[in-house]
Amino acid sequence: MHIAQPSSDEGSATGRFRTRNDDLFVRRRELQERLAALRAEVDAGTADTRTELALRRAEREFEDLTHEIVIVNYGLVRRYASMFTSKSTEHREDFESAGKVGLMWAISSYDPARGPFSSWAFKPIQREVLRAVRDADHPNLNLGDFEKRPVILEAERAFLEEAGPDAPTDHADIARRAGVTEAQVRRVLDPPGLDSLQAPPKGQGEGVVPWEERLADPSRALEDEVLLRLSLRAVTDRGLPSLDAREQYVLTRRFGLDGEPEQSLRGIGEQLGLSREGVRQIQQKALAKLDHTIADAV
Structure with a gap:
């Protein structure tokens, strides 16, 4: 029986991508060390004009290098955003912009000793994309409730399979299945509505200015x-x-x-x-x- 193996071209492409990333982050670390030394000299008041020019050149080089790393790894943002969102969503641009914020955080905090950059970047990109999804699609849920939403919905489905589709919702039972509080279940299954900003504050008359x-x-x-x-x-x-x-x-x-x-x-x-x-x-x-x-x- 023949088992398909990754092609040599795919393997070499992955290897070239990782090698390029490693080289870029080595250069970034070297630039950070050079910048730290130059800034220390400037802060100490011992820098001459040549040192100040070298500092400005190093800062521009650092910005250009960071931009190059973003471009090289932007595919991670698109890939991870597609994993957590609908491909037809009207907020695709916002989700990818949020993923870019996570990518920038990953770049600034990456330690090559912790493994491939793509693995390191997964969590921060995921966090920012999910935050953007929450803001766009579920703005009435706080972030903690939104993160628990998938497990609560799964627990609700399991409850309905056992109790029947017409059974009254048992928030306590669903909370036990999901491992969350009953209050969280109520907020997720019966989310509060957001009033219009043009409406007066609750409990006040129509004459109150929004x-x-x-x-x-x-x-x-x-x-x-x-x-x-x-x-x-x-x-x-x-x-x-x-x-x-x-x-x-x-x-x-x-x-x-x-x-x-x-x-x-x-x-x-x-x-x-x-x-x-x-x-x-x-x-x-x-x-x-x-x-x-x-x-x-x-």
Whole structure:
């Protein structure tokens, strides 16, 4: 019986890819050491003009080399993104952009002694792609619940196979099967809806200005200024801690909460490696969280 073996061309291509990667990371490590030495000399105040020029050249060379590593390994981003997402999804660009963030993290933290770079890069790329999938397709789930979603859905299917498709949902039984809390099961199977940003905060009348307009209003009377300061204090003290790091970053940059000029969705997207629509979705989810968290604080 004949068993198909990988062709010699495939094996040699894989070997050439790994060899090229190894060479690139050796050069990167050497450049890092050279940069550290040059920067130490400049920081010590003993550097002359020639040393400063050498530092700038080394920094440009380091950036070019990192870009080359990204290009060589970008196929990993496409491959891993296709593993975790639907090939026909409209958010493909955002998912690959998120995977690129994971690739950059992998490049900066890679230790050749730990094995092939493709194996090292898998986890950070997976983490960022799944985070983007959650933001696009399940924005009403926190990241912890989203990561448990597959096992909860599998436990639900097993429960229905035993109890019958018309049986009432037993959250406790599903939680036991999935090894999660009953509260997690409820959040995943019956996720809370995100209210429109144009709707007033819960428990308040129709005349209340939505959060998006409160934060972005360019002209205010004295009374409005006082209310806005109370709102911003509530955002800073109670609202922002309820957001994850990326949501905090987007709102801070978008509305200038740190005193810096407000930035556009596109500008923030360029910083995060996301499309304008991807940043808008993060902003929408973060504002909805603030609405629920601090509606009673203002």
